[in-house]
Amino acid sequence: MIQASYLRESVLTKAHSAKQSTQQLAILPTASKNEALQKVADSLWEHRKSIFMANLYDIEEAYQSQLTENRIDRLMITEKRLQNMIEGVYQIIQLGDPVGKTLEIFHPSNGLVIKKVSVPFGVIAMIYESRPNVTIDALSLALKTGNAVILRGGKEALRTNMALVAAAKKGLEKTQIPLDAIQLIDKTERESVDILIQAKGMIDLVIPRGGAGLIQRVIQNSLVPVIETGVGNCHLYIDESADLNKATQISINAKVQRPSVCNAIETLLVHQNLTETWLPEIIKAFYEHGVEIRGCPKTVKSVKDLQVIEATEEDYATEFLDQILPIKVVNSVEEAIAHIKTYGTSHSEAIVTENTKIADQFLAQVDASTVYHNASTRFTDGFEFGFGAEIGISTQKLHARGPMGLKELTSYKYVIKGTGQVRT
Amino acid sequence: MIQASYLRESVLTKAHSAKQSTQQLAILPTASKNEALQKVADSLWEHRKSIFMANLYDIEEAYQSQLTENRIDRLMITEKRLQNMIEGVYQIIQLGDPVGKTLEIFHPSNGLVIKKVSVPFGVIAMIYESRPNVTIDALSLALKTGNAVILRGGKEALRTNMALVAAAKKGLEKTQIPLDAIQLIDKTERESVDILIQAKGMIDLVIPRGGAGLIQRVIQNSLVPVIETGVGNCHLYIDESADLNKATQISINAKVQRPSVCNAIETLLVHQNLTETWLPEIIKAFYEHGVEIRGCPKTVKSVKDLQVIEATEEDYATEFLDQILPIKVVNSVEEAIAHIKTYGTSHSEAIVTENTKIADQFLAQVDASTVYHNASTRFTDGFEFGFGAEIGISTQKLHARGPMGLKELTSYKYVIKGTGQVRT
Numbered sequence: 001m002i003q004a005s006y007l008r009e010s011v012l013t014k015a016h017s018a019k020q021s022t023q024q025l026a027i028l029p030t031a032s033k034n035e036a037l038q039k040v041a042d043s044l045w046e047h048r049k050s051i052f053m054a055n056l057y058d059i060e061e062a063y064q065s066q067l068t069e070n071r072i073d074r075l076m077i078t079e080k081r082l083q084n085m086i087e088g089v090y091q092i093i094q095l096g097d098p099v100g101k102t103l104e105i106f107h108p109s110n111g112l113v114i115k116k117v118s119v120p121f122g123v124i125a126m127i128y129e130s131r132p133n134v135t136i137d138a139l140s141l142a143l144k145t146g147n148a149v150i151l152r153g154g155k156e157a158l159r160t161n162m163a164l165v166a167a168a169k170k171g172l173e174k175t176q177i178p179l180d181a182i183q184l185i186d187k188t189e190r191e192s193v194d195i196l197i198q199a200k201g202m203i204d205l206v207i208p209r210g211g212a213g214l215i216q217r218v219i220q221n222s223l224v225p226v227i228e229t230g231v232g233n234c235h236l237y238i239d240e241s242a243d244l245n246k247a248t249q250i251s252i253n254a255k256v257q258r259p260s261v262c263n264a265i266e267t268l269l270v271h272q273n274l275t276e277t278w279l280p281e282i283i284k285a286f287y288e289h290g291v292e293i294r295g296c297p298k299t300v301k302s303v304k305d306l307q308v309i310e311a312t313e314e315d316y317a318t319e320f321l322d323q324i325l326p327i328k329v330v331n332s333v334e335e336a337i338a339h340i341k342t343y344g345t346s347h348s349e350a351i352v353t354e355n356t357k358i359a360d361q362f363l364a365q366v367d368a369s370t371v372y373h374n375a376s377t378r379f380t381d382g383f384e385f386g387f388g389a390e391i392g393i394s395t396q397k398l399h400a401r402g403p404m405g406l407k408e409l410t411s412y413k414y415v416i417k418g419t420g421q422v423r424t
Numbered sequence: 425m426i427q428a429s430y431l432r433e434s435v436l437t438k439a440h441s442a443k444q445s446t447q448q449l450a451i452l453p454t455a456s457k458n459e460a461l462q463k464v465a466d467s468l469w470e471h472r473k474s475i476f477m478a479n480l481y482d483i484e485e486a487y488q489s490q491l492t493e494n495r496i497d498r499l500m501i502t503e504k505r506l507q508n509m510i511e512g513v514y515q516i517i518q519l520g521d522p523v524g525k526t527l528e529i530f531h532p533s534n535g536l537v538i539k540k541v542s543v544p545f546g547v548i549a550m551i552y553e554s555r556p557n558v559t560i561d562a563l564s565l566a567l568k569t570g571n572a573v574i575l576r577g578g579k580e581a582l583r584t585n586m587a588l589v590a591a592a593k594k595g596l597e598k599t600q601i602p603l604d605a606i607q608l609i610d611k612t613e614r615e616s617v618d619i620l621i622q623a624k625g626m627i628d629l630v631i632p633r634g635g636a637g638l639i640q641r642v643i644q645n646s647l648v649p650v651i652e653t654g655v656g657n658c659h660l661y662i663d664e665s666a667d668l669n670k671a672t673q674i675s676i677n678a679k680v681q682r683p684s685v686c687n688a689i690e691t692l693l694v695h696q697n698l699t700e701t702w703l704p705e706i707i708k709a710f711y712e713h714g715v716e717i718r719g720c721p722k723t724v725k726s727v728k729d730l731q732v733i734e735a736t737e738e739d740y741a742t743e744f745l746d747q748i749l750p751i752k753v754v755n756s757v758e759e760a761i762a763h764i765k766t767y768g769t770s771h772s773e774a775i776v777t778e779n780t781k782i783a784d785q786f787l788a789q790v791d792a793s794t795v796y797h798n799a800s801t802r803f804t805d806g807f808e809f810g811f812g813a814e815i816g817i818s819t820q821k822l823h824a825r826g827p828m829g830l831k832e833l834t835s836y837k838y839v840i841k842g843t844g845q846v847r848t
Binding site for chain 2: 022023026027106108112114119121122200204205219220223225226227228243245246249250252253254257337341363364365367368369370371372373374375376378379380384385386396397398399401402411412413414415416417418419420421422423424
């Protein structure tokens, strides 16, 4: 009990300090924020030795805990990776300041002037897993948008995150940024997440980034508004009127170029008129790329000689993030849309066709953050959209949908100036 | 157990039907939606007798259940009130269609065309209390924005709501609107709310409207994104440099014109240099308007002869929605801002001053949906902002802040057209 209350106090004290800093943050001029980011970038490089050292301890412990090679790789900060993080900070300096913009202005007949002005959220809590680059991304995006940030990274990256935040804060010492604007939760018990996401009034927004389990737990327990990110059960539908060359290139790219990311496809839908012609070809091409195919009965039947494994319902519902691809033959674009409606996660969905009417039907009726005609789903990304930065990809419809950049980390307020108006 | 599972099935069947209708709704042309609204308006008037009859039963039962006069009044539909509801439908017909607008367009160098297009949310669940006009407001706003709507009104208004929805649906019979787009939950057990707000995947947005208890319960239990509405612990700060004539008029208007609404003020903050001069005057003016004053020690002391009751901490934290007003003397605008930070609910906050610098500081540092300089807080309202309609006033920062009109009932998606682009 004493420990639980100590944990609670520790987390809430940090949340409170972050909240206290927001008033000062909200009114910082762009130049001060950019100068602070510059100092962060310099300080990260200056303190690289202590960062690498901390990272080494984390990696050593990760080996001892027998984490997978994959997770250890995500955890590791090489000199190159640190340079990339710093490069990311420089990119954020270059971007325009999204705060303090007049978004709309109304002039009602009573003489009031009503301005809708962009403002920071206040305090954003980032809850994430092993990648330490999220620490610097989130911290820099928060600084630029005038938000305070509470960072709750994974247990296995704690020493690294502490070193990164210490270096960043060291850089901020000589700037106008209140140091309380950046808080690292160094308690990695699960409960520290629950305490954070229930700190309504102190935290304005929670962004979870990580596996489906983490995200669902945050949604289920949060009292603070959440932006749901990331899970991508994405589909590509090849219509009977597709340019088959485009179909092949997009299919391979959307699955193979980087299967472990959320905008890679997880099921291929193919019009039945292509089962005899294009389908066997693409399956062979996937085999050459080392992709395991799981087919619907029609797929299995149409390419008997290739001995395709039969797909299960569960396969259609799974975000594999791996070299596995269910293929389903459909009768029409309507059936493709219905399949996506059942199994999709509203992330990214694409059609390949030369029939504009069918393309438009697909684009209008598929309910997802990003819908594509004749392009790979892999473009759903803040950098590809030209945002210059990305805090995550929203799969919900409230506030932000798809890639979230700087603008998506702001809210707005109405500022009304009068000359004594009262309501009659 | 059988009853619980029956309730569950009944609610979820309706949510599922609503979800099924969204695909068709999302692509309806503006003319079809306006024609449908016209039919709703006509049908409401045509079926007025059955509406009044149903309302009479509800009111009779309300008397038997000894509901307060106030609540019975809110429940009642007079001919005039029905006409007002119908007038509201006509106003929504006049407004522009917020769906299908290209909000932004990007042309990256790879030749993709990326359009950000406004779309409906999908299914919106409205959870509200006794006012039956919310039923028609919500239904009409949903139709115009291409959203399906699930209506869960208060128990005491059930017959009235059933008659209103039946009339509206009768009108929709000869239109392109799928009737499943409008669902009334006729199970008024508390559990029906819990089932609704946890129907993630079937419902895209929950908007609770009503008392603080209802709103908090929805936030605590919802798995679907929620827009928090309504609770307004609003303040008015009279600065030492105020035009005292404006100060008096705005103070009286913001408190007295309609004390029962969320944008009325709940505490008056007064600069200490006004305690000898303006403060006694305004207290007398409030007394003349029947307002009970509760003062801080300085207020009580400065107007000894008026025998003001002493205010408690709880008074500052209370949204009275009544003719009661705590008054607190502060040393500075900073102290006023700090008081608002502690007790405010981010709704509407105002300053009266002729000092522009102090006004700007207040407008920038007070974190609320709407901040005012020299005007009454009573203007925080969708109609006053020129939105032509209002579904509620958001006090959160995610998605929508302040009055929510048609635009706030839409989300967006990215529609990307390519010529075979793949990511390298």
